Amino acid sequence: MAAGRGLRMMPLTSNTSKAMIQFNNAMLIGNSLKQLIKLHLESISITVGYKGAELAEYAIKEGVQNIFNTNGKGNSWWIYNTLLKQLNEPILVLTCDNIVEIDLEWISQQYQRFNSPACMLIPVQPVEGIEGDFIQHKNHKITALSRTETTSIYGSGIQILNPKKINETTEACENFYDVWQQLISKELLVASETYTKTWYSVNTEAQLHIAEKFYIKE
Template identity: 30%
Template sequence: MKAMILAAGRGKRMMPLTKNTPKPLLKTKGKPLIEHSISALKKAGITDIVINTAYLGEQIKTHLGDGKKFGVQLQYSTEQHALETAGGIIQALPLLGGQPFIVINSDILCDYDLSSLALPLNSLAHLVLINNPEHHPDGDFSIDTEQKITFNKNNRLTFSGIGIYHPSFFKNYRHTQCALALYPLLKEAINNQQLTGEYHSGYWHDIGTPKRLELINQQI
């Protein structure tokens, strides 16, 4: 299985830390954020990884190289301007192949076992959901008894930034060459009952602001 790490964002909420450094290279636990995502994938036996880059992307490529020093194989999908989540994945599809692939954010810390992530039958995408953090108290989605993700307002959970997708999930947008958010595609899949999910109760942190980065480093 292949995987993609999302690393093209400008990191505006992390300013001034990201003025001269791309967000994925900010350090926590003594190493850049993106290295935690690479380590989690390698631990799961996933070593064929695509990384999309845009803002200060050359720094990411220079730091990570071809991935050999981490025991993985890295390829890059370079965006002239950040294409948002879905747009970035669509541009990278030729590198990701024809089988389901994992997508993970480069700015999260999580103890979810990526080796257990699989795409259920009749599902085009499967998301890992977590308890709502303080900065996102209303959550995103609910999960019914058959793992289907719904818009039910009860028992809402937050999307962790970890998911597995079949290339067909993007088939109606494959020729899109502009910025495209992921939510409209998720909404379409929910309406077609082709989006599933699971709940992860373990460790998870979204390093989205300087304050959150400071707090997590203080905890460490």
């Protein structure tokens, strides 16, 4: 997902999208893209919005197969309004501002362990200075998400979901928080075990500089 405006990263995003900000001698989104391409996945898709043409051109050159223009739409709009809505298979969803070591084998094992739910969030231990939705759960079925009631885990921005299952069990909406709330009400939103691989999220220029300082370059 790379359609956000990136207002909290102004002025860096005055003339480019958040995903195209320079990081680790590449683009911010490139950190995840290069890992996904090495995994030889069937297809990689991105959503674009602000400065979408520039981002789409870069992504296609990097090996992305599908571009969805979601400018002016919410972050979950694509689940209900693109051809992906008919896909009865798991999709790994990442945000462009995640700096993460992708362990797809572990994520897949977790998804299978919890019986291939409509949606599974990947929690991490909270990182000081980075906001997140704190997760409350019972036997890994999520009961609540909150920005104020703290717990030992919160959402990483990584999830794995089945678009067809989500379309069959929820009403169309444009915000992931609304998708999750509908799934919670039906006891269909699952949290995996806590992710232990390298994870960080960049929402501000200060966080970008912290990541540049501490991120271990491959």
